[in-house]
Amino acid sequence: MPEKKHTRKFSSFQPGSIPVPDLRYEHGVTNSISDYAKSVQLKNHTQALGLKEAGEAEDVEDLPPPPITPTIVLWVIWKNQIMMPLLQSFLWTGFLLSLGPVRNLIIGNGVRCGLWLRSILAPAFN
Numbered sequence: 001m002p003e004k005k006h007t008r009k010f011s012s013f014q015p016g017s018i019p020v021p022d023l024r025y026e027h028g029v030t031n032s033i034s035d036y037a038k039s040v041q042l043k044n045h046t047q048a049l050g051l052k053e054a055g056e057a058e059d060v061e062d063l064p065p066p067p068i069t070p071t072i073v074l075w076v077i078w079k080n081q082i083m084m085p086l087l088q089s090f091l092w093t094g095f096l097l098s099l100g101p102v103r104n105l106i107i108g109n110g111v112r113c114g115l116w117l118r119s120i121l122a123p124a125f126n
Helices: 026-049 070-098 100-125
Strands: none
Touching: 026 070, 070 100
């Protein structure tokens, strides 16, 4: 019997038909930059008006879009890409180190439980 070669034809497949998600962090960085620029602009606006709080300004929505300076970009990148991961890693490491005694207690209880089960079940298998 001759063997049939199976060939798959992807007739429904079209290049570009499968959406590929955008895995870059561009949107998050852009949002952070615009939020920080807006906060700087609002702070400068309230200081110029001599107000103590930003909620006292009535024309906050009428402000033009904030300028994005290299200082704002560098600050947001420094904060989001360097300082926050560093702080999070310190906190996570401290948390894991504090769990060391608890882990040792769990291991010790497991060993004692295993020895207890062995002493109970050993006569049944001898």
